[in-house]
Amino acid sequence: MSDLIPAARYGERLGAARIALRERGADALLVGVGPQLRWLTGYAAMPLERLTMLVLPADGAATLLVPRLERDPAGRAPASAAGLLTIGTWGETDDPTLAVAAALSRAAEGGRLLLSDHLWALHVLRLQARFPGATFGLASEALRELRAVKDVDEIALLRAAGAAADRVVEAIVAGRLVGRPEAEVAREIRERLIDEGHEQADFAIVGSGPNSASPHHEASDRVIGSGEALVLDLGGVRAGYCSDTTRTAWVTGGDAAQGPTPEFRGLYEVLQRSQAAATAAVRPGVPCEGIDAVARSIISEAGWGEQFIHRTGHGIGLEVHEEPYLVAGNAEPLRLGHAFSIEPGIYLEGRYGARIEDIVVCAGAGADAMNGTSRDLRVVSGI
Numbered sequence: 001m002s003d004l005i006p007a008a009r010y011g012e013r014l015g016a017a018r019i020a021l022r023e024r025g026a027d028a029l030l031v032g033v034g035p036q037l038r039w040l041t042g043y044a045a046m047p048l049e050r051l052t053m054l055v056l057p058a059d060g061a062a063t064l065l066v067p068r069l070e071r072d073p074a075g076r077a078p079a080s081a082a083g084l085l086t087i088g089t090w091g092e093t094d095d096p097t098l099a100v101a102a103a104l105s106r107a108a109e110g111g112r113l114l115l116s117d118h119l120w121a122l123h124v125l126r127l128q129a130r131f132p133g134a135t136f137g138l139a140s141e142a143l144r145e146l147r148a149v150k151d152v153d154e155i156a157l158l159r160a161a162g163a164a165a166d167r168v169v170e171a172i173v174a175g176r177l178v179g180r181p182e183a184e185v186a187r188e189i190r191e192r193l194i195d196e197g198h199e200q201a202d203f204a205i206v207g208s209g210p211n212s213a214s215p216h217h218e219a220s221d222r223v224i225g226s227g228e229a230l231v232l233d234l235g236g237v238r239a240g241y242c243s244d245t246t247r248t249a250w251v252t253g254g255d256a257a258q259g260p261t262p263e264f265r266g267l268y269e270v271l272q273r274s275q276a277a278a279t280a281a282v283r284p285g286v287p288c289e290g291i292d293a294v295a296r297s298i299i300s301e302a303g304w305g306e307q308f309i310h311r312t313g314h315g316i317g318l319e320v321h322e323e324p325y326l327v328a329g330n331a332e333p334l335r336l337g338h339a340f341s342i343e344p345g346i347y348l349e350g351r352y353g354a355r356i357e358d359i360v361v362c363a364g365a366g367a368d369a370m371n372g373t374s375r376d377l378r379v380v381s382g383i
């Protein structure tokens with residue numbers, strides 16, 4: 001599905017990566033299977049012990065080295081099909097690091113080589129042994145800022161993934177919940193994500209009652225009851241790009257007496273104000289930690305600062321967690337095209353918790369939300 005990104009984009013990205021290499025005094029990128037390879041070439045291969053590697057010298061032609069048996073799929077990758085790189089192959093009995101050496105210039109062999117962040121240690125150690133004169137760094141040095149800024153095609157894919165996840169949220173809160181184990185609802189979420197066009201359903205957090213106070217709760221066999229909170233945090237990958245949204249419901253079982261407690265309503269009102277204020281604070285130039293501070297100050301003023309136990313958000317794109325991170329200590333300014341979550345939460349351990357999460361893109365006029373379902377507390381019968 002990566003052909004949804006026009007092939008010309010890969011040419012722009014390879015060109016921008018070369019410039020970033022030169023700016024950092026690095027000689028080449030050596031990129032194995034993973035999101036960095038996908039971003040540069042559109043090639044989404046399985047990570048295996050057989051080496052697949054894009055060799056991108058700062059001043060030279062790009063080569064995509066693949067095991068001979070994978071020549072066809074590699075050749076169909078957008079950047080290969082567009083002639084932006086040459087495919088090189090190695091055979092079952094060859095040493096693939098020799099092929100890497102052949103694709104690098106002599107100068108680069110003793111220079112500074114940036115390895116993809118997700119490259120297996122197996123490959124890293126072999127490359128280090130092959131190039132004893134080189135120094136090594138992470139490819140994210142050159143690629144992090146480039147990848148964090150999404151282009152219009154990427155934003156369209158994030159929006160489509162978000163809309164699909166929204167439909168799953170609506171279906172789940174409108175459906176039966178009372179009497180069902182969390183794990184069964186989680187399974188339904190995964191199935192619906194796939195039905196909505198996701199190729200992967202990566203997570204389906206269903207936290208009911210006291211489990212709603214555990215931000216990364218693993219859906220369990222606990223049966224959802226009446227008169228309790230329910231946190232739903234779901235997402236996956238659609239056309240290569242990730243969805244991730246959280247909504248909090250209160251399940252009544254159809255009994256008005258089982259509605260949200262005044263304390264929970266108060267907690268949720270604070271949370272909703274926090275999430276809305278953080279979203280309203282988004283604009284180019286605001287430091288990432290500034291968004292976290294806005295969200296946190298509202299929750300702290302209400303006395304629940306200690307119960308907001310995680311950062312406010314994370315970048316999202318080809319990976320569900322990537323740059324930029326909205327966390328104290330990250331002074332990096334937001335830029336046009338940054339895509340990230342805004343997901344404050346309040347968790348009263350052993351009792352209940354709530355979280356609201358949207359993916360937003362930093363636009364000139366402020367935050368452009370990729371999720372559009374109601375952020376109000378969803379009081380549902382669940383029967």
Ligand code: ZN
Nearest residue numbers: 233244245357
């Ligand atoms: Zn989430």
Ligand code: ZN
Nearest residue numbers: 244341343357
């Ligand atoms: Zn998230």
